[in-house]
Amino acid sequence: MNILITAGGTSEKIDNVRSITNHSTGRLGKTIAETFLAQGHLVTYVTTPQAVRPAKQPELNILEIETTKELETTLLEQFAQTAFDSIIHSMAVSDFTTETTLSEETFIDQLSEKIGTLGDLNDTRQLKEHIQISLDEMGETVQDQKKIPSKTDRLLLFLKKNPKIIAMLREKQPQAILVGFKLLVGVSEAELIQVGRSILAKNQCDFILANDLETIQGEQHKGILINALGQTQTAQTKAEIAQLIVNKVEEKWRNQ
Amino acid sequence: MNILITAGGTSEKIDNVRSITNHSTGRLGKTIAETFLAQGHLVTYVTTPQAVRPAKQPELNILEIETTKELETTLLEQFAQTAFDSIIHSMAVSDFTTETTLSEETFIDQLSEKIGTLGDLNDTRQLKEHIQISLDEMGETVQDQKKIPSKTDRLLLFLKKNPKIIAMLREKQPQAILVGFKLLVGVSEAELIQVGRSILAKNQCDFILANDLETIQGEQHKGILINALGQTQTAQTKAEIAQLIVNKVEEKWRNQ
Structure with missing residues (x-):
């Protein structure tokens, strides 16, 4: 499959020496990319300067952006050339620009x-x-x-x-298996699932990975994968989340 | 000599996932620290998570902070224990907090x-x-x-x-040879020197290193070192700036 992954966090300039940064180490995105690569898939990886990234390899194409506007431009260029089989949108994108x-x-x-x-x-x-x-x-x-x-x-x-990137993904790539991400902070599991389902429906995603900053600590990373029927599966580490996403995307791709 | 160096750039939290960051790679501070260490001085190095730093070594003590408030607390703790011979304050400190x-x-x-x-x-x-x-x-x-x-x-x-850290340095460490830094963007050399002199006087520094973001590009880094008499000397690279600062601080220390 031909996979597009976004990872890391965008920054918006305030002036030449300051910016507003969305924190994201990029570690979950890196693990997801490595898991797809290990299965022999092609990966286009859009990331930000501060984030960690997979090691260079022939099946991996890395693109770097800083702002949400640059992300939009880069994605539109990619979409003009390529119909991706799946898009994994894990980047923390600034809702606002200065x-x-x-x-x-x-x-x-x-x-x-x-x-x-x-x-x-x-x-x-x-x-x-x-x-x-x-x-x-x-x-x-x-x-x-x-x-x-x-x-x-x-x-x-x-x-x-800022423009909502996730809303643009389905519009421009109707064929792609689309996995969105939603990070909340300090909410109940019921609320996390409810917000995840509503974002999945609103943006016509195939899956949403809903997670809470307060249950992320190093490799430990609780993630709830919600499918289009609203069903959930829970993973406890970044490696488990990555494997769950790869399995579900491959399964959906084989069955379509 | 017992040297305190600040380097990197502070961040101020907006919420749990976003912050305002002052960009600084920390590379100039790292080079200055390495130059002092190579001369056999002791270095206490206060830096930020994203910045580069010198390799671990016995004569180097690294302390990490994120916000301006944490910087203030850490410096006050150091000053309560140690009378430093010189303070090199190269950190990009947020003027404002959220x-x-x-x-x-x-x-x-x-x-x-x-x-x-x-x-x-x-x-x-x-x-x-x-x-x-x-x-x-x-x-x-x-x-x-x-x-x-x-x-x-x-x-x-x-x-x-935020509290002005540079103003606190002279107050708390009257004995230290104090080197301040001022970064401007796109000004004339005359303006750069004038602003540098005024900051030196206001904060009772011994030296100010004045520089302009538009004349910094990788190792190329134009820096104007201004002394308490207002006299200037210009360096063209990070290594030259570091050597100039070490020479001037050592000279002043021997002569006092």
Whole structure:
């Protein structure tokens, strides 16, 4: 099979020396890639600079990205060339990218000036609309900031929503067996499964691997694989998760 | 001599899976440490998880921190035990730490509610004060967010100023030969030197190494070492910068 795996975590630049990073060691993605490679499959592996990765080998093609935007571009290039048999989307993708950064002083000046021109502020509904319009204008103003200002006691960072990569995968690769990932923090198993099922349905995945940061510790890594019928199977280590995903993807591929 | 070196870049948590990272490979700090070690000095090396570091050796003590707050605590512990002969503060330290994160909707609700209760908003000076008070209240409200909300089109991240580590160094270690670092981005050499001199004076450093991100490329690394008289010497590589700093610190130590 021809497999695409995403792994690691994206970063979004704040300025030339700072960024917002989604933590992911890439270790689970690496183990999944190695397990597919050991079965003789071809792997295209999209990862990030800080993440660990499988050793170079002929059946492995590694591509590196940093931001969610770069991930989108790289995936669209791949999808224009290749119809993958399966996509394993384990990368931790930033939901938000940086829009603008303002010192508190600039923020207050701009906000008061903008909402001050908009009419009667003593009406709550109007006031909310005025703040909304002002935030939109401030957020969309391109800042020429190579390095954000440090001479203020408080900064306000505007973050705007990134495109949802997982939603694009099924749209562009309808033939692929699609495995999505959902990481939550400190929830019950019932909630983890419920959120996993809803994401599977929403993004038309074949499987979702749902996991909780609080049950990950080195190789120990509890993962619940949910299929399109909502059925679950649980693995306790990264190696077990990788083997479970490879088995399920191979089985589905043989039966289709 | 007994030398303390800080290197790498701090991170500030946004939630359990995201943080704001100050990029620094730690390579210059590593080279400086290796140059001091090669001269037979003792080195205490404070660094961050992602940064490169010198190989383990008997004369080297490595301490790891992540946030600016942890850096402060670790340095204060060291300073309580040891009077260092020299401190080389090359770590990229976050000027700001995360205070709170609000969805745009929550931000607008809270701001309009807060400023709505404060009286006449059609007076600009009063409006500014109301916004200021509201931001303070919002920023200081502790959020119980293990993972920040993703169901919004825009997030507002409040960042507040961290303690200035460099200012604390001279205060706590008056005997140390203190070398500060200043990284700017895309400025003229004249501006770089002017900013370097002002930071040297403000923080009572003995030397400042001023550098510009745009003249750093692998081993090539232009650095201007400024002394307390404002005199400058320029190095072109990390190895040259390290040698220059070691020479100047040793010279000053012999002459004091």
